[in-house]
Amino acid sequence: MQFFKTKKGRLWTWLLVLLIGGVLVWGTHHDAAIYHDPIMQVTSVRTGATTKETDDFHNVDAQTKQTLQGKILNGTYKGQRLTVTNTYSKSGAMDQRYRIGSQLFVVVHERSGDTLTATAKDMKRDTPLVFMIWLVVGLLLLIMQFSGFMAFLSVAANGVLFLMAILLNGSTQGAQVLWIFGSLAVVFAALTLWLVLGANRQMLITLATTLGGTAFAIVTALLVFHFTHEKGMYYESMQYVTQLPRPLFLAETLLGSLGAVMDESTDIISSLFALKRERPELSANQVFKSGRQIGSTIMGPLINVLFFIFVADTFPMAMLYLKNGNSWGYTFSMNMSMGVIQSLISGIGIVLAVPLASFLASRFMEKKVRA
Amino acid sequence: MSTISALGLILLILMILVGGKAGAQSFLALILNFGLLYLAIVLVAFQFSPLIVTLVVGMLVLALTIFMSSGDDLSSTVAFIASAAVLVVLVILIVPVEHWAMVQGFGPEDSEDLEGLSVLVGVNFVQVTTATAILSTLGAIAEAAMAISAGLSEILEQHPQVTLKALLGDGIAVGKQIIGTTFNTLFFGFFGGFLALFIWFTGVHYSVGEILNDKIFVSEILMILFAMVSVILTVPITTWVMTRAVAGQRKRAVKGQEKQE
Numbered sequence: 001m002q003f004f005k006t007k008k009g010r011l012w013t014w015l016l017v018l019l020i021g022g023v024l025v026w027g028t029h030h031d032a033a034i035y036h037d038p039i040m041q042v043t044s045v046r047t048g049a050t051t052k053e054t055d056d057f058h059n060v061d062a063q064t065k066q067t068l069q070g071k072i073l074n075g076t077y078k079g080q081r082l083t084v085t086n087t088y089s090k091s092g093a094m095d096q097r098y099r100i101g102s103q104l105f106v107v108v109h110e111r112s113g114d115t116l117t118a119t120a121k122d123m124k125r126d127t128p129l130v131f132m133i134w135l136v137v138g139l140l141l142l143i144m145q146f147s148g149f150m151a152f153l154s155v156a157a158n159g160v161l162f163l164m165a166i167l168l169n170g171s172t173q174g175a176q177v178l179w180i181f182g183s184l185a186v187v188f189a190a191l192t193l194w195l196v197l198g199a200n201r202q203m204l205i206t207l208a209t210t211l212g213g214t215a216f217a218i219v220t221a222l223l224v225f226h227f228t229h230e231k232g233m234y235y236e237s238m239q240y241v242t243q244l245p246r247p248l249f250l251a252e253t254l255l256g257s258l259g260a261v262m263d264e265s266t267d268i269i270s271s272l273f274a275l276k277r278e279r280p281e282l283s284a285n286q287v288f289k290s291g292r293q294i295g296s297t298i299m300g301p302l303i304n305v306l307f308f309i310f311v312a313d314t315f316p317m318a319m320l321y322l323k324n325g326n327s328w329g330y331t332f333s334m335n336m337s338m339g340v341i342q343s344l345i346s347g348i349g350i351v352l353a354v355p356l357a358s359f360l361a362s363r364f365m366e367k368k369v370r371a
Numbered sequence: 372m373s374t375i376s377a378l379g380l381i382l383l384i385l386m387i388l389v390g391g392k393a394g395a396q397s398f399l400a401l402i403l404n405f406g407l408l409y410l411a412i413v414l415v416a417f418q419f420s421p422l423i424v425t426l427v428v429g430m431l432v433l434a435l436t437i438f439m440s441s442g443d444d445l446s447s448t449v450a451f452i453a454s455a456a457v458l459v460v461l462v463i464l465i466v467p468v469e470h471w472a473m474v475q476g477f478g479p480e481d482s483e484d485l486e487g488l489s490v491l492v493g494v495n496f497v498q499v500t501t502a503t504a505i506l507s508t509l510g511a512i513a514e515a516a517m518a519i520s521a522g523l524s525e526i527l528e529q530h531p532q533v534t535l536k537a538l539l540g541d542g543i544a545v546g547k548q549i550i551g552t553t554f555n556t557l558f559f560g561f562f563g564g565f566l567a568l569f570i571w572f573t574g575v576h577y578s579v580g581e582i583l584n585d586k587i588f589v590s591e592i593l594m595i596l597f598a599m600v601s602v603i604l605t606v607p608i609t610t611w612v613m614t615r616a617v618a619g620q621r622k623r624a625v626k627g628q629e630k631q632e
Contacts, residue, residue, distance in 0.1 A: 035580050053491050061491035092497060093476030093490040105584070125589045128472035132596040139603045140550075147547040148603075151554050158555075162562055162569075170573040181566070188559070196551050224377045232373035240480055240567040242574045252566045259559025263552040267518075270548075296390030300397025300440045301517055302556070304404060305510035308432075309560040311405070312507035313594075315412055316476060316499050317484065322416035323492040332409070337375060340405070342563075344378040347401075351385040351394075 014141050021134035028127045032073035032103070039124060040082065042070040042102045053089075057325045062090040068098055068120070077108055082116040093320070096123050154195045158188055174243030181251040185258050186211060192262065202273055205364055209265035209357040214258050216356075217349030218250065233341065237334045239317075249338065256310065257346030260302050261353045268295050268357040276365055284362040291358025299354055303347040310339040310346075393440065400439040407432055408506065421498035422462070425505050429458050436513040446517070446524040449616050453609035454516040460608075461508065461601045465501050468597075474590035475500045480571060481587070500590060508598040511557060515605040518549045523613045535614045542610025553602050561595045 032039040048065035055061075068084045084106060088097040098104060103124040109117045140148035165184045169177055189210045197203040225233075235245040271294050272287055282290075314335040321331040386394035411428040415421045433454045437447055469475070476496035477485060522545035526533065533541070562569075568591065572582050582588050 036578070037580070055489040055491055057489065057492075059489065059492040061493040063491070089491050091476075091490070091492055091494050093492070094485075096473055122584065122586065123473050125472050125474065125584045125586070128468055129583065129589050129592060132468060132593055132600075136596050136599045136603070139600060143543070143603055143607055144547055144550055147551065151551040154551065155554050155558050158558060166566075166569050166573050169570060174570065174574075177570075192555055220381065221378070224374060224381065228372055228374045228377050230374055232375055238567060239484060240571045242567070242571050248567055248570070252563045254563070255566060256560050256563025258563075259556040262559075263556040266552045267549075292389065296393050297440060297442065297521075298514075298518070299386070299390065299394070300400060301436060301510070301514040303397070303401060304436055305514050305556055306560050307401060307404065308408075308507050308510035309557070309598075310564055311408060312503055312509075313564060315415075315503040315506065316496065317481075318412050319416050319494065319499060320485075320488055320490065320492060322413065323494065324488050328409075328413070336409075339564075341375055341378060344375070344382050347382045348378070348385060351382065351389050354389050 010141075010145060014138075017141055018138060021130075021138060025127060025131045025134055028130045029103075031126070032124075035074055035105075037105050037121070038075045038077055038108050038118075039073045039103055040068075040070045040084065040106045040118070040120075041073055042068045042098050042100055042104070044069045045098065045100055057323060059323055063087055064089075064097075066098065072106075072108075072116075073103070077116060080116055082106075082108075082118050084118050084120050086120045093316075096120075098123075150195060154192050157191060157195070161188060161191070174248070177243065177251050178247040178254075181255060185214065185254055189258060189262055193266070196266065197270075201364070201366065202269060205360050206262070206265050206269050206357075209269065209353055209360055210258065210262045212356050213261040213265065213349045213353030214254060216352045217257055217261075217345050218254055220348050220352075221250070221253070221345040232333070232337060234333055234337055238338055249342075253342045253345050256306060256342060257349040260306050260346060261349050264295065264298060264302055264350055265353050265357045267298060268354065269361045272358070272361040273365065287362035287365070288358045291361055292354060295354030295358065299350050302350050303343065306346045306350075307340075307343040310342045311336055314339055396439050400435055403435055403439075404432055407435070411502070411506070415494060415499065415502070418494070421495065421502040422466075425502040426458070426462065429505060429509055430455060432509050433458065433513050436510070437517055440517065442517065442521055443524060445527075445616065445620075446520040449524075449609065449613045450513070450516040450520040453520065453605065453612040454512045456608050456612070457512050457516070457601055457605050458505070458509075460604060461505060461512075461597065462501075464600065465504050465597055468593065469497055469501045469504065472589055472593060473497075474586050474593065476586075478586035478590075480568070480585075504594050504597050507594055508601045511553065511598050512601050512605055515549060515553055515602045516609045518553075519545050519606060519609040520613055522549075523610065527617065535618055538614050538617065539610055542613065543606065546606030546610070550602065550606065554599060557595060557598050557602070561591070561598070565591050 046067040050062050050064040053061045053063055066086050068086060071081045072078055086098060088095045105121040106118040107121050140152055165180050169180050189207055193203050193207050238245050268291050272291050275290060276282060318331050318335040383398050386398045407428050411424050414424045434451060437451045523542055526541050
């Protein structure tokens, strides 16, 4: 750690990360050997005929056949050459256009005579994934140095916890999803705040605000669901649902709003602690007032952050609905309404956290904040 | 009353109670942002180029979010210029990576939702997915740029004579404070949204290799990573724009004094 704080130490660490990352990115391009499924590298492409397609809604598209030649990189068929045909469309929503050098997973069928026959399954994508992770870590260390490392560590720790919770949820067949992710939220918040603030009174106040704000939002949502009889909520429009949708939806909303409420309460409470440090003569009421003022300037942009995360994701599907002749209203209901409801519930949590943070900070802050 | 309008009404009332006029304004900005997002989808469905639509709508969203929330002129202007610059840099990064990873459109996991829909609609889905990734980070860019420029303008208020070099260091220091918590907002926001997908992966027993190369998984993780890159880049870019703005102001002030003399 001490080494990391010197200029030379930082430079070396950064170069090391750069190098290791480069090796990893290069490695994923040549890691076919560790995959079980056969991977083919394309060496030549012959483009066939293009046919024009028009669907019932007068959308015009073009489909092209291509013949790919390449060799298998791994497994029992390693080194063998084979030919695969593939069809891609101009829009490419469900298909891929492969180029020379592309690596793709193939399904090899039993050999008939001397030649192998196979069908293309999907593109190999781990290299761009690792490249982007490398870019994020490199930039974090370059610009944020040690705190960048801590930020990354807290995201990584939360990622591991998240994975464990999902496995736990799987082993209970999803019956306890809300309880699992509800208690996970408490652990998430405590761990993250401990990493960011350390174990002290400020952290405890922030934790209480975070949990309180999120809990208020969920309770409000449940009350509203009860009184409106969930009118206009289309659980069937949720994607990838494999278990009871309602608790899953609540768990998603709970997790989604947790981060933003935590972000906000950290900001408000640390500003209030700093304020009290500079001007210890401020009364609890004055502290409460400034907390409300700080909070009301940051709540809007924060709700926006979550809104774009929840709703922008539905862009491709919503566009497809419109292209398939659905009305604007139906497209909204079937794609965006659940995301909007999630943003609204999170928004309620974010707004409620403002008075809560200001109140808790103003009452439970030490009389004299240590510098 | 439908659930959406009831929740919306409660949010509006709470925002006014807590933030007064600023709260009402933020709520209005939220509604306008929704309108812009929907407009973008409709325009793309009418065969406008997804990338150009996203750039124009993106600039409008940034302007709306930044100028409609309370803040002094200097910090709002700086935040807008900086976030617009980040948006452009982000487009330059996202376009080649999306072409490389080929995560456009839908995956096999979507087939149930796609039943009865024609997917050959003649819109370039690489561009649509790029547009989705850009749009989903807009809120984060605006928030980070505003937080940093507001922090810096407060420092300028307290120490009006601070040197430009010290201001540059201050910007990074403010950035360090916000980056940790902003990452958490992004992490939980995105993972909350993808919870169902991840449960699907473990339920259907995908192998690690299958998950790491899955179209939908890679596309979602790339979205988080793009958002993180944009937030990291916002720190130095906003700080730099702020020092340029302050340098310009000081030059003008000196010139003004010379004229008076």
